[in-house]
Amino acid sequence: MDGGSQNGAYDGRVMTEEQMEILSKQIAIYAAICRQLVSLHESLSSKLPLSSGVDPTGGGYFDSMGASPSTYKISHRHRWTPTSMQLQILESIYEEGSGTPKPQRIEEITLELSQHGQVMDKNVYNWFQNRRARSKRKQPQAMTTTTVQTVDAVAATEERSYGDSGGFVSYDHILFPSTDFGIEHLLDGGIFRER
Amino acid sequence: MDGGSQNGAYDGRVMTEEQMEILSKQIAIYAAICRQLVSLHESLSSKLPLSSGVDPTGGGYFDSMGASPSTYKISHRHRWTPTSMQLQILESIYEEGSGTPKPQRIEEITLELSQHGQVMDKNVYNWFQNRRARSKRKQPQAMTTTTVQTVDAVAATEERSYGDSGGFVSYDHILFPSTDFGIEHLLDGGIFRER
DNA sequence: GTCCTATGAATGAAAG
DNA sequence: CTTTCATTCATAGGAC
Numbered sequence: 001m002d003g004g005s006q007n008g009a010y011d012g013r014v015m016t017e018e019q020m021e022i023l024s025k026q027i028a029i030y031a032a033i034c035r036q037l038v039s040l041h042e043s044l045s046s047k048l049p050l051s052s053g054v055d056p057t058g059g060g061y062f063d064s065m066g067a068s069p070s071t072y073k074i075s076h077r078h079r080w081t082p083t084s085m086q087l088q089i090l091e092s093i094y095e096e097g098s099g100t101p102k103p104q105r106i107e108e109i110t111l112e113l114s115q116h117g118q119v120m121d122k123n124v125y126n127w128f129q130n131r132r133a134r135s136k137r138k139q140p141q142a143m144t145t146t147t148v149q150t151v152d153a154v155a156a157t158e159e160r161s162y163g164d165s166g167g168f169v170s171y172d173h174i175l176f177p178s179t180d181f182g183i184e185h186l187l188d189g190g191i192f193r194e195r
Numbered sequence: 196m197d198g199g200s201q202n203g204a205y206d207g208r209v210m211t212e213e214q215m216e217i218l219s220k221q222i223a224i225y226a227a228i229c230r231q232l233v234s235l236h237e238s239l240s241s242k243l244p245l246s247s248g249v250d251p252t253g254g255g256y257f258d259s260m261g262a263s264p265s266t267y268k269i270s271h272r273h274r275w276t277p278t279s280m281q282l283q284i285l286e287s288i289y290e291e292g293s294g295t296p297k298p299q300r301i302e303e304i305t306l307e308l309s310q311h312g313q314v315m316d317k318n319v320y321n322w323f324q325n326r327r328a329r330s331k332r333k334q335p336q337a338m339t340t341t342t343v344q345t346v347d348a349v350a351a352t353e354e355r356s357y358g359d360s361g362g363f364v365s366y367d368h369i370l371f372p373s374t375d376f377g378i379e380h381l382l383d384g385g386i387f388r389e390r
Numbered sequence: 391g392t393c394c395t396a397t398g399a400a401t402g403a404a405a406g
Numbered sequence: 407c408t409t410t411c412a413t414t415c416a417t418a419g420g421a422c
Contacts, residue, residue, distance in 0.1 A: 126398060126400090134396095
């Protein structure tokens with residue numbers, strides 16, 4: 001661990017192993033924080049192009065607009081839209097299937113649907129989930145109150161409005177979430193401490 | 196290990212001025228990046244009426260309604276929503292391995308998470324269950340290379356994030372608004388370079 | 391332009 | 407652990 005290294009820019013060690021370790025950890029801490037913040041940013045920025053070219057099959061949604069051939073939207077769609085053909089199939093299966101989409105059958109359905117437009121398992125899965133949930137909630141719409149959707153909208157508005165516009169907060173609790181790293185020690189008492 | 200460090204260990208210079216400068220800059224770079232990312236996060240989460248209003252200081256369940264105190268309970272949130280901080284921690288723990296949430300470790304995690312917002316054991320348990328189940332169903336999509344976060348791999352990981360701009364979301368304009376730092380040189384040829 | 395509706399998608403919680 | 411349910415978020419498309 002001393003002068004063992006020969007080739008390389010540093011023919012003589014100028015730091016102890018311990019110091020190297022500390023410094024490495026300091027760098028690693030910032031690296032980890034940055035990585036977390038970046039991924040946080042990704043998740044916050046809605047569902048932006050997560051695919052980023054890595055996923056060729058599921059990367060782009062572009063529907064054929066089965067009902068309206070007049071529309072040519074080649075641009076990337078963020079949301080899958082079933083074609084009318086697909087919708088028919090889905091509705092049929094929904095009715096006949098006694099309401100249980102079955103996890104493995106999803107793939108079969110997807111396969112069949114993909115003959116009428118691009119679709120993924122996830123889309124089919126979501127569709128059945130939503131279909132079921134929706135039809136269930138449509139039933140108890142006998143609410144005597146004049147405005148059903150008004151309450152809904154208000155509630156949504158309320159919830160959406162809780163963006164805290166408070167003043168600045170110290171970033172320390174953000175940057176240093178846990179004591180796993182032993183950050184305080186490193187940053188406050190490390191080599192680069194202010195003394 | 197020579198006698199470089201005991202308490203009060205820094206009475207003798209073990210690094211050259213140049214090395215010190217490089218290291219200082221490395222740290223400074225990460226610090227700057229983190230600061231920018233944090234402020235980016237702030238602006239993103241405060242500006243958008245976006246989803247779960249991420250409240251850095253706290254907040255899980257509670258929405259800051261209060262527009263109409265006369266109402267008994269227009270909309271109470273029954274559902275736990277992890278803060279961004281909590282999410283980061285959870286993701287970290289999830290990634291760092293041991294795909295088994297561990298029964299007792301849940302409490303530890305819960306304890307740590309509770310420093311960043313209200314949370315219960317059950318929430319953490321559910322989160323891990325869901326997380327695992329859903330990542331399983333996911334198609335083999337390597338959106339982010341599952342890089343193990345080890346101190347050794349930090350350099351490589353960061354280099355991937357910075358230097359490699361192909362196929363990855365270009366954060367460069369965010370991270371590096373100016374070339375004042377000369378980051379490439381430092382990160383690629385710094386003391387902690389790979390070779 | 392703003393507002394509303396419909397609906398795909400995400401996710402916490404619970405059931406099996 | 408696997409599958410399902412319930413709620414919510416986000417957005418496309420239409421009405422005005």
